Amino acid sequence: MPRPRFTLPLGSPLQLLLLACSFALSAYAGVRLLDGDWFEIALWFVGAALIHDLLLLPLYATADRLLVRATGPRRTWVAYVRVPTTLSLLLLLVWFPLITGQVTRRYDAVTGLSADRFLEHWLLVTAVLFAGSAGLFVVRLRRKSAAPHGR
Amino acid sequence: MVHGPFRGVVATYGRNMRRTPFSPAFWRSPLRGPWFTSVLGVVLLGGITVLFVTGLLSYAAYNPDLSAVNDKTPGKGLLGFYLFSWPTDPHWLYRLTQGVHVTLGITLIPVLLAKLWSVVPKLFTLPPARSLAHALERLSLLLLVGGGLFEFVTGVLNVQLDYIFPGSFYPLHFYGAWVFFGAFVAHAVLKMPIAWRNLRQLREERNDLVSLNPDPPTVSRRGALGLVGGGSLLLFGTTVGQDVDGLRWSAVLAPHGADPGSGPGGFQINKTAAYAGITAADRSEEGWRLVVKGRTGTVRLSRAELLQLPLHSSALPIACVEGWSTSDQWWRGVRLRDLAALVGYDGDPPDLFVQSLQRHGAFRRAALRANQVADPRSLLALFVNGESLTPDHGHPARIIVPAAPGVLNTKWVAELTFGDL
Numbered sequence: 001m002p003r004p005r006f007t008l009p010l011g012s013p014l015q016l017l018l019l020a021c022s023f024a025l026s027a028y029a030g031v032r033l034l035d036g037d038w039f040e041i042a043l044w045f046v047g048a049a050l051i052h053d054l055l056l057l058p059l060y061a062t063a064d065r066l067l068v069r070a071t072g073p074r075r076t077w078v079a080y081v082r083v084p085t086t087l088s089l090l091l092l093l094v095w096f097p098l099i100t101g102q103v104t105r106r107y108d109a110v111t112g113l114s115a116d117r118f119l120e121h122w123l124l125v126t127a128v129l130f131a132g133s134a135g136l137f138v139v140r141l142r143r144k145s146a147a148p149h150g151r
Numbered sequence: 152m153v154h155g156p157f158r159g160v161v162a163t164y165g166r167n168m169r170r171t172p173f174s175p176a177f178w179r180s181p182l183r184g185p186w187f188t189s190v191l192g193v194v195l196l197g198g199i200t201v202l203f204v205t206g207l208l209s210y211a212a213y214n215p216d217l218s219a220v221n222d223k224t225p226g227k228g229l230l231g232f233y234l235f236s237w238p239t240d241p242h243w244l245y246r247l248t249q250g251v252h253v254t255l256g257i258t259l260i261p262v263l264l265a266k267l268w269s270v271v272p273k274l275f276t277l278p279p280a281r282s283l284a285h286a287l288e289r290l291s292l293l294l295l296v297g298g299g300l301f302e303f304v305t306g307v308l309n310v311q312l313d314y315i316f317p318g319s320f321y322p323l324h325f326y327g328a329w330v331f332f333g334a335f336v337a338h339a340v341l342k343m344p345i346a347w348r349n350l351r352q353l354r355e356e357r358n359d360l361v362s363l364n365p366d367p368p369t370v371s372r373r374g375a376l377g378l379v380g381g382g383s384l385l386l387f388g389t390t391v392g393q394d395v396d397g398l399r400w401s402a403v404l405a406p407h408g409a410d411p412g413s414g415p416g417g418f419q420i421n422k423t424a425a426y427a428g429i430t431a432a433d434r435s436e437e438g439w440r441l442v443v444k445g446r447t448g449t450v451r452l453s454r455a456e457l458l459q460l461p462l463h464s465s466a467l468p469i470a471c472v473e474g475w476s477t478s479d480q481w482w483r484g485v486r487l488r489d490l491a492a493l494v495g496y497d498g499d500p501p502d503l504f505v506q507s508l509q510r511h512g513a514f515r516r517a518a519l520r521a522n523q524v525a526d527p528r529s530l531l532a533l534f535v536n537g538e539s540l541t542p543d544h545g546h547p548a549r550i551i552v553p554a555a556p557g558v559l560n561t562k563w564v565a566e567l568t569f570g571d572l
Binding site for chain 2 (some may be wrong): 008009010011012015016018019020021022023024025026028029030032033035036037040041043044045046048049052053057061068075078079082083086087090091093094095097098099102103106107109110111112113114117118121122124125
């Protein structure tokens with residue numbers, strides 16, 4: 001019996017062609033992107049993906065799993081903590097240079113405004129989010145207890 | 152799927168593998184699936200296309216092909232293939248395109264994060280490659296994810312003046328966008344048909360994103376999309392105000408969400424006089440002379456002499472590459488084309504090279520194209536909102552041109568050189 005000849009699995013030729021075009025464009029721009037401190041730029045480029053996929057995502061996924069575990073069988077409670085926490089942390093993630101004050105000196109000098117307000121605003125927005133969530137939770141509990149039993 | 156004699160081996164091995172992300176059983180969220188990923192993918196397809204187009208428009212708005220001083224990416228090669236003379240109409244054009252670019256970019260962050268979350272199991276797919284095409288596709292995904300995050304991160308840091316990225320923002324964000332776009336187009340072409348099918352069929356196809364071993368749900372898919380949309384809405388609502396004077400108070404976390412004082416000069420400042428190193432002596436009536444050069448030689452004018460020239464008014468906004476803008480301010484000053492006429496360009500205004508008193512800063516010199524100089528609304532402004540310019544807004548004189556990016560509206564003007572660039 002003749003042995004089957006080994007062939008390299010190539011995959012779809014159309015897909016290969018498309019990816020080749022895509023790499024050509026990315027490479028053309030890439031050599032220009034890296035024209036500078038190429039190592040550090042490449043580090044930022046690849047590091048952004050790695051830090052997100054291997055650090056940020058596992059971190060928030062684990063935190064969420066711990067939250068779910070902590071609430072135990074009272075699963076419906078989760079949303080009232082999860083939603084305001086997520087929104088607050090999202091704002092922090094986007095605006096952390098202003099909120100943490102790491103650009104305060106430059107910001108104040110450049111814009112003629114004061115960066116002091118950002119931390120204050122973030123804390124206020126966070127407080128409003130949690131207060132709103134708590135308010136909804138109380139309303140929901142009241143409705144539940146007001147509903148006739150045995151239904 | 153595992154077939155044949157391997158099944159038993161994998162089943163035994165699988166119990167330990169469950170603890171690592173390389174095992175499909177590791178991924179427990181019941182939310183993941185083709186429908187969820189497809190919805191987010193379609194939103195990003197539309198959103199990122201708009202970001203790319205508005206980004207290219209912003210690049211063109213600088214007129215980088217006009218003069219080296221406008222060009223922060225001299226090695227662009229073919230990537231500047233589409234450049235055109237940036238128009239002056241409508242006068243809010245750059246305010247709109249750049250406001251959309253930055254505000255939409257910030258709004259899409261939750262969608263991007265959710266999309267990456269929804270497909271993260273694929274990062275750990277084994278075997279690493281089934282074919283050459285599959286291997287290349289995975290490599291392309293590194294450019295897609297790395298490039299996408301690189302663009303969002305550099306953009307978000309730049310609008311907050313946090314220049315910690317490795318190099319100048321312009322080349323990093325521009326070339327990074329093209330690297331990303333190459334991978335984005337390939338990804339869109341490869342995945343859009345699948346995403347479209349997933350969305351049109353109400354019944355969900357099972358694919359490798361669906362958990363084999365799902366935890367009980369704590370939120371519905373619609374609920375999760377609601378959270379993503381809520382995050383986008385929150386970011387949008389707390390950012391868009393930096394483009395609308397009446398709503399500026401609402402931009403509670405955006406960089407330009409507060410006014411610097413009140414009165415005629417109480418609108419947004421890009422760089423203060425103190426930061427730019429402009430002293431009172433630089434600006435004084437005795438110290439400052441405007442130098443105008445052209446075909447017929449050089450003219451020196453004091454501010455008092457400028458005030459003797461015909462003064463005109465125009466209502467124009469300031470719109471910054473950082474995505475904030477002001478509503479129309481009422482400027483008054485000498486038309487640029489009238490100044491061109493002073494030095495031998497009567498009726499045929501050429502390009503203009505502007506120099507500021509600023510001693511440092513990337514845009515202390517800027518070039519304007521003939522169509523911008525010829526526009527009757529383009530001024531060397533001496534007043535704003537009925538009062539003399541304040542130091543922070545460019546006293547003794549500044550350029551104001553319709554639809555031009557903020558940095559081309561040079562402040563503290565020292566010298567104007569008319570002539571073809």
